[in-house]
Amino acid sequence: MSDLGKLLIVFVTLVLSGCQKDKDDLTAYIANIQAQPQPAIEPMPVMKKYEKFVYSAGELQDPFVKTVIDVLPAEEEIKEAFIDNGIHPDESRLKEALEFYGINELQLVGTLQQENIWALVRAPDGIIHRVKVGDYMGLDEGQILTISDRVVTLKETVSDLRGGYVERDASLSAIGVN
Numbered sequence: 001m002s003d004l005g006k007l008l009i010v011f012v013t014l015v016l017s018g019c020q021k022d023k024d025d026l027t028a029y030i031a032n033i034q035a036q037p038q039p040a041i042e043p044m045p046v047m048k049k050y051e052k053f054v055y056s057a058g059e060l061q062d063p064f065v066k067t068v069i070d071v072l073p074a075e076e077e078i079k080e081a082f083i084d085n086g087i088h089p090d091e092s093r094l095k096e097a098l099e100f101y102g103i104n105e106l107q108l109v110g111t112l113q114q115e116n117i118w119a120l121v122r123a124p125d126g127i128i129h130r131v132k133v134g135d136y137m138g139l140d141e142g143q144i145l146t147i148s149d150r151v152v153t154l155k156e157t158v159s160d161l162r163g164g165y166v167e168r169d170a171s172l173s174a175i176g177v178n
Contacts, residue, residue, distance in 0.1 A: 087165045089141045089157050098129055098137035103154070106137060108174045111149055119147045121172070142170055150174045 098106060098121060105124045112118040118130045121137065131137060131152075135144050142154035152172045160166045 103138035117147045119152045
């Protein structure tokens with residue numbers, strides 16, 4: 001065996017014998033801990049017995065059914081009250097990108113003048129759309145009538161709640177919605 005191997009064996013033997021002295025302190029510490037009194041563990045809480053509940057309000061009135069019967073006009077009266085004014089949304093027209101947002105969600109951020117004037121409108125998703133007179137935006141079939149530096153005016157087609165439709169004016173301004 002070489003001198004280096006012998007030296008390594010002597011070194012390992014010294015290190016291992018040094019570890020033996022540290023074990024005596026560890027053994028004394030463990031004995032000291034085990035000699036201390038152990039804290040008492042609380043017993044498990046007693047579980048309450050399950051009590052069956054019988055729902056007895058099944059015969060009572062349903063809270064989701066109206067108790068008062070609304071007096072509605074006869075169906076003939078409703079038809080007579082509805083006069084077709086010829087205003088209807090165009091069901092065959094494909095929706096444009098800004099018609100999926102309410103007019104109050106859109107923001108006029110500027111205009112662009114080329115051959116004609118374009119409005120730059122920011123959608124809630126952050127995309128800026130370029131629109132011109134005649135384009136549609138908003139949830140109520142809003143067709144753009146005019147565009148200026150500060151305001152886009154629209155004509156919306158909304159339900160009159162009697163089966164017909166009416167037109168109303170709306171606008172989108174650079175500072176907000178009117």
